[in-house]
Amino acid sequence: MHSAVQRANTAATIAAILLATICAAASFLDAFNSPSLQAHVQVVKINRFRRQLDGNDEVKMTLKMSMDLTSLFTWNTKQVFVFLAAEYETDTNSLNQVSLWDHIVQEKERASFQVKVPTKYPLIDQGTNLRGKKVGLVLHWHIMPISGRMIQGKMPLSNFSLPDSYTTRS
């Protein structure tokens, strides 16, 4: 404390430690947020269901989704990454999860919406197991905070069954 530079150094060090403390406190309080979100998804139609040239099944469909993610946002949330996964079981894999659609929500005001979209990513199987398969749709989300660790969650939504035979583009 004898020179101005020493005092400045001390002030900067204490300020940095306290900054870490308040960020940790903000992150800690996030754990008490119990979100209650609503979501609904419906397969409007199967656009294409075929077998690719390299032998794997591929499905493209149109989905109608509505969701309300506002309860996931706290004051310490930077953005929420949400994606819809198709989950099903095959002989070789007990669980297959394929992402069909994803979205980044950066503001709480834009967290509640409805869309009718074709799937961003096709449902491609490791093999040819999709004919007549019962597929469950699960909504997953990753909450990315401003400070702290990422929080993950998921919610199962409706199921649907794929057709028994390949279709051509309608």
Add this chain to the structure above:
Amino acid sequence: MDWQGQKHAEMLMQIFLVFSAVAAFGAGYLMRDFRLMMLIYAGGVVLTALVTVPNWPYFNRHPLKWLDPSEAEKHPKPQVSNITSSSSSKKKASKNK
């Protein structure tokens, strides 16, 4: 600054910074705005630096009384006494044995 001033400055620094942190967190939590918390905290840190880092006259109200140079000549530094020098030579002699 003098010694009293240094102690005072350090105490003020700690109090100001902790208060800034608590006020910033409280305001941010109540207004649900992370950016507000950061702004208040930054303002508090700058205010603390302005108050405690420069050498304000307020911190120099108990100045040390350094000895006047003319006084110092009247009281010369004490010489190394004979006792200590002989004991050190005794030690040297014992080492050589």
